Amino acid sequence: MIEAAILYAFACLALALALNLWRLLKGPTTGDRIVALDTMVINTIALIVLFGIAFESQIYFEAALLLAMVGFIGTVAYCKFMLRGDIVE
Template identity: 75%
Template sequence: MIAAALIFAFACVGLALVLNLWRLLRGPTISDRVVALDTMVINAIGLIVLIGIRYATQTYFEAALLLAMVGFVGTIAYCKFVLRGDIVE
Protein backbone atom coordinates (compact mmCIF):
# COMPACT_ATOMS: atom_id res chain seq x y z
CA MET A 1 0.00 0.00 0.00
CA ILE A 2 2.80 2.42 0.87
CA ALA A 3 4.47 1.71 -2.48
CA ALA A 4 1.34 2.80 -4.38
CA ALA A 5 1.04 5.92 -2.24
CA LEU A 6 4.68 6.79 -2.92
CA ILE A 7 4.22 6.36 -6.68
CA PHE A 8 1.16 8.62 -6.57
CA ALA A 9 3.05 11.19 -4.46
CA PHE A 10 6.04 11.16 -6.84
CA ALA A 11 3.68 11.75 -9.77
CA CYS A 12 1.92 14.63 -8.01
CA VAL A 13 5.15 16.34 -6.97
CA GLY A 14 6.57 15.85 -10.47
CA LEU A 15 3.47 17.45 -12.00
CA ALA A 16 3.73 20.32 -9.52
CA LEU A 17 7.37 20.88 -10.50
CA VAL A 18 6.46 20.97 -14.20
CA LEU A 19 3.65 23.47 -13.56
CA ASN A 20 5.99 25.63 -11.45
CA LEU A 21 8.56 25.55 -14.22
CA TRP A 22 5.89 26.76 -16.64
CA ARG A 23 5.02 29.65 -14.30
CA LEU A 24 8.71 30.44 -13.89
CA LEU A 25 9.19 30.70 -17.64
CA ARG A 26 5.87 32.39 -18.50
CA GLY A 27 5.31 34.57 -15.44
CA PRO A 28 4.16 38.03 -16.46
CA THR A 29 6.01 39.78 -13.64
CA ILE A 30 9.20 39.23 -11.68
CA SER A 31 7.12 38.67 -8.54
CA ASP A 32 5.41 35.69 -10.17
CA ARG A 33 8.79 34.26 -11.05
CA VAL A 34 10.11 34.66 -7.50
CA VAL A 35 7.05 32.94 -6.05
CA ALA A 36 7.35 30.14 -8.63
CA LEU A 37 11.00 29.61 -7.75
CA ASP A 38 10.19 29.52 -4.04
CA THR A 39 7.42 27.01 -4.68
CA MET A 40 9.83 24.89 -6.73
CA VAL A 41 12.18 24.79 -3.76
CA ILE A 42 9.30 23.63 -1.54
CA ASN A 43 8.39 20.93 -4.07
CA ALA A 44 12.03 19.83 -4.26
CA ILE A 45 12.04 19.50 -0.47
CA GLY A 46 8.92 17.34 -0.73
CA LEU A 47 10.60 15.21 -3.39
CA ILE A 48 13.67 14.70 -1.22
CA VAL A 49 11.47 13.72 1.73
CA LEU A 50 9.64 11.21 -0.47
CA ILE A 51 12.96 9.71 -1.55
CA GLY A 52 13.93 9.48 2.14
CA ILE A 53 10.71 7.61 2.87
CA ARG A 54 11.27 5.31 -0.10
CA TYR A 55 14.81 4.34 0.92
CA ALA A 56 14.16 4.57 4.70
CA THR A 57 17.27 6.60 5.51
CA GLN A 58 17.80 9.71 7.60
CA THR A 59 20.29 11.33 5.21
CA TYR A 60 17.62 12.59 2.84
CA PHE A 61 15.72 14.28 5.66
CA GLU A 62 18.85 16.20 6.64
CA ALA A 63 19.36 17.22 3.02
CA ALA A 64 15.76 18.46 2.89
CA LEU A 65 16.37 20.56 6.00
CA LEU A 66 19.50 22.11 4.48
CA LEU A 67 17.66 22.86 1.23
CA ALA A 68 14.87 24.52 3.23
CA MET A 69 17.35 26.84 4.92
CA VAL A 70 19.11 27.71 1.66
CA GLY A 71 15.77 28.21 -0.09
CA PHE A 72 14.62 30.63 2.61
CA VAL A 73 17.76 32.72 2.33
CA GLY A 74 17.52 32.67 -1.46
CA THR A 75 13.92 33.85 -1.40
CA ILE A 76 14.80 36.71 0.93
CA ALA A 77 17.68 37.72 -1.36
CA TYR A 78 15.44 37.65 -4.46
CA CYS A 79 12.78 39.74 -2.74
CA LYS A 80 15.35 42.25 -1.53
CA PHE A 81 16.75 42.51 -5.06
CA VAL A 82 13.27 43.06 -6.53
CA LEU A 83 12.45 45.78 -3.96
CA ARG A 84 15.74 47.66 -3.88
CA GLY A 85 17.72 46.59 -6.93
CA ASP A 86 20.70 45.63 -4.74
CA ILE A 87 21.19 42.70 -2.40
CA VAL A 88 24.07 43.98 -0.28
CA GLU A 89 23.80 47.43 1.20
Protein backbone atom coordinates in the same frame (compact mmCIF):
# COMPACT_ATOMS: atom_id res chain seq x y z
CA MET B 1 -0.13 -0.25 0.00
CA ILE B 2 2.49 2.31 1.03
CA GLU B 3 4.34 1.71 -2.23
CA ALA B 4 1.29 2.79 -4.21
CA ALA B 5 0.94 5.93 -2.09
CA ILE B 6 4.62 6.77 -2.63
CA LEU B 7 4.29 6.33 -6.40
CA TYR B 8 1.17 8.52 -6.43
CA ALA B 9 3.01 11.18 -4.40
CA PHE B 10 5.96 11.06 -6.83
CA ALA B 11 3.56 11.59 -9.75
CA CYS B 12 1.83 14.50 -8.02
CA LEU B 13 5.13 16.17 -7.18
CA ALA B 14 6.38 15.70 -10.73
CA LEU B 15 3.25 17.40 -12.04
CA ALA B 16 3.63 20.21 -9.51
CA LEU B 17 7.26 20.76 -10.49
CA ALA B 18 6.34 20.82 -14.18
CA LEU B 19 3.65 23.43 -13.55
CA ASN B 20 6.08 25.46 -11.43
CA LEU B 21 8.62 25.36 -14.24
CA TRP B 22 5.99 26.57 -16.69
CA ARG B 23 5.14 29.51 -14.41
CA LEU B 24 8.83 30.26 -13.93
CA LEU B 25 9.38 30.47 -17.67
CA LYS B 26 6.09 32.15 -18.65
CA GLY B 27 5.45 34.35 -15.61
CA PRO B 28 4.30 37.80 -16.68
CA THR B 29 6.12 39.60 -13.86
CA THR B 30 9.28 39.15 -11.86
CA GLY B 31 7.22 38.62 -8.71
CA ASP B 32 5.45 35.66 -10.31
CA ARG B 33 8.79 34.14 -11.20
CA ILE B 34 10.11 34.56 -7.65
CA VAL B 35 7.01 32.92 -6.18
CA ALA B 36 7.28 30.09 -8.72
CA LEU B 37 10.93 29.54 -7.79
CA ASP B 38 10.09 29.50 -4.08
CA THR B 39 7.27 27.03 -4.68
CA MET B 40 9.65 24.93 -6.75
CA VAL B 41 12.07 24.79 -3.81
CA ILE B 42 9.24 23.70 -1.49
CA ASN B 43 8.17 20.97 -3.91
CA THR B 44 11.78 19.82 -4.24
CA ILE B 45 12.02 19.60 -0.46
CA ALA B 46 8.89 17.44 -0.47
CA LEU B 47 10.42 15.27 -3.18
CA ILE B 48 13.61 14.78 -1.16
CA VAL B 49 11.59 13.86 1.95
CA LEU B 50 9.63 11.40 -0.16
CA PHE B 51 12.89 9.83 -1.33
CA GLY B 52 13.86 9.51 2.34
CA ILE B 53 10.63 7.70 3.09
CA ALA B 54 10.93 5.44 0.04
CA PHE B 55 14.56 4.46 0.64
CA GLU B 56 14.33 4.52 4.46
CA SER B 57 17.41 6.71 4.84
CA GLN B 58 17.99 9.57 7.27
CA ILE B 59 20.42 11.46 5.02
CA TYR B 60 17.60 12.67 2.77
CA PHE B 61 15.91 14.45 5.67
CA GLU B 62 19.11 16.34 6.47
CA ALA B 63 19.46 17.32 2.81
CA ALA B 64 15.86 18.59 2.82
CA LEU B 65 16.58 20.71 5.88
CA LEU B 66 19.65 22.24 4.24
CA LEU B 67 17.73 22.97 1.06
CA ALA B 68 14.97 24.63 3.10
CA MET B 69 17.46 26.99 4.70
CA VAL B 70 19.17 27.83 1.41
CA GLY B 71 15.84 28.27 -0.36
CA PHE B 72 14.60 30.70 2.27
CA ILE B 73 17.75 32.80 2.07
CA GLY B 74 17.57 32.77 -1.72
CA THR B 75 13.96 33.95 -1.73
CA VAL B 76 14.73 36.77 0.67
CA ALA B 77 17.72 37.80 -1.45
CA TYR B 78 15.64 37.81 -4.65
CA CYS B 79 12.94 39.92 -3.01
CA LYS B 80 15.44 42.41 -1.60
CA PHE B 81 17.07 42.72 -5.00
CA MET B 82 13.71 43.27 -6.66
CA LEU B 83 12.69 45.97 -4.17
CA ARG B 84 15.96 47.81 -3.68
CA GLY B 85 18.20 46.81 -6.57
CA ASP B 86 20.89 45.74 -4.10
CA ILE B 87 21.14 42.78 -1.75
CA VAL B 88 23.79 44.01 0.68
CA GLU B 89 23.11 47.29 2.40
